[in-house]
Amino acid sequence: MKNLIILFFSVLLLTSCKSSNVPYDDSGTLNNEKTETIIKPDDVEVAFEKIISTSRKRGSDGEYSTAQYLDEQLTLMGYKSEIVPFDVYRSDIDYYFNDFFNINPFNEEPIAKSHNVIAEKDFDTNKKTIVFSAHYDASRNSIGATDNGSGTAVLLETAKLIEPYIENLDYNVRIIFFGSEEYYLSGSKSYLLSLDEKELNNIIACFNIDMTSTKEWRRMFIDCEESLFSTEFLRLNPNFEMIKFGSSDHISFLKKSIMSLRFTTVDPFDKNFDSKILVDETENKYVETEFIKEDANIIFNFMKNLDIDNLYKK
Numbered sequence: 001m002k003n004l005i006i007l008f009f010s011v012l013l014l015t016s017c018k019s020s021n022v023p024y025d026d027s028g029t030l031n032n033e034k035t036e037t038i039i040k041p042d043d044v045e046v047a048f049e050k051i052i053s054t055s056r057k058r059g060s061d062g063e064y065s066t067a068q069y070l071d072e073q074l075t076l077m078g079y080k081s082e083i084v085p086f087d088v089y090r091s092d093i094d095y096y097f098n099d100f101f102n103i104n105p106f107n108e109e110p111i112a113k114s115h116n117v118i119a120e121k122d123f124d125t126n127k128k129t130i131v132f133s134a135h136y137d138a139s140r141n142s143i144g145a146t147d148n149g150s151g152t153a154v155l156l157e158t159a160k161l162i163e164p165y166i167e168n169l170d171y172n173v174r175i176i177f178f179g180s181e182e183y184y185l186s187g188s189k190s191y192l193l194s195l196d197e198k199e200l201n202n203i204i205a206c207f208n209i210d211m212t213s214t215k216e217w218r219r220m221f222i223d224c225e226e227s228l229f230s231t232e233f234l235r236l237n238p239n240f241e242m243i244k245f246g247s248s249d250h251i252s253f254l255k256k257s258i259m260s261l262r263f264t265t266v267d268p269f270d271k272n273f274d275s276k277i278l279v280d281e282t283e284n285k286y287v288e289t290e291f292i293k294e295d296a297n298i299i300f301n302f303m304k305n306l307d308i309d310n311l312y313k314k
Helices: 003-020 044-051 061-077 095-096 147-166 186-193 195-203 228-236 252-256 289-305
Strands: 081-088 111-121 129-135 172-178 203-208 220-225 240-244 261-266
Touching: 044 061, 044 147, 044 289, 061 081, 081 186, 095 147, 095 240, 111 186, 111 203, 111 240, 129 147, 147 172, 147 289, 172 186, 186 252, 195 203, 195 261, 203 228, 203 252, 203 289, 220 228, 228 261, 228 289, 252 261, 261 289
Parallel strands: 129 172, 129 203, 203 261, 220 240
Antiparallel strands: 081 111, 111 172, 220 261
């Protein structure tokens, strides 16, 4: 009888163990209680350091790896992002001024392969589109902290800030990081030439960011032709001054009769400013991450508060 009782309880114990369907792993943690790690976009400080961690000459490995990083960050933010390759061809200053959109004036093989990073979210075909852009390449073997790691970081931070609000805006937001700006604005020219007439007509303006967030030479400018777009920006940001000075990707849009401006906080008229010192930057001496945040917030508030009706002639 005693042996029978022992046998009974042994069977009961085994049955009880088998009936449990809750899995365990070696750590002693319930498998069904495991949670996935959520990867978030990088903070400003980290993003800026990653952008300027390599030289980004047109067609270089550094330029492409930066494009991949920007694409990854935009995807983490919730954008539909893609890396779009394009060929870069030999050109010269005469063609730049006299035959602007002839991207292969000498009818030669490409000298480099570059990439634009293009992102959208909640695109509505019934709305007009405003392009917000910055070039991420750099000249020669420079890390391009000021020109234009600064603007790249500002646009990336702005994209993060505006993302939750995009659905409720009265216009589409298209984020573009242009490659090969330093070579006759190749990235923006190639992008615009890829659009059909309907797509071109859907773009009402371009807001381009180039050379920002420095502790030296800081002064608030928009570089542009006067337009309804510049007027709207100055209405919301009366502390900015308007100049016509630099060459950047907004010029390509202007050549297609699209209102455009360049947002910059580097004063080219400062007696201590010399653009030559930016050509071969090997370390960051001038850009402050707190100013990156500040400049991104200026643009973010403009995006939220601009009145799209003011961009149409009355």
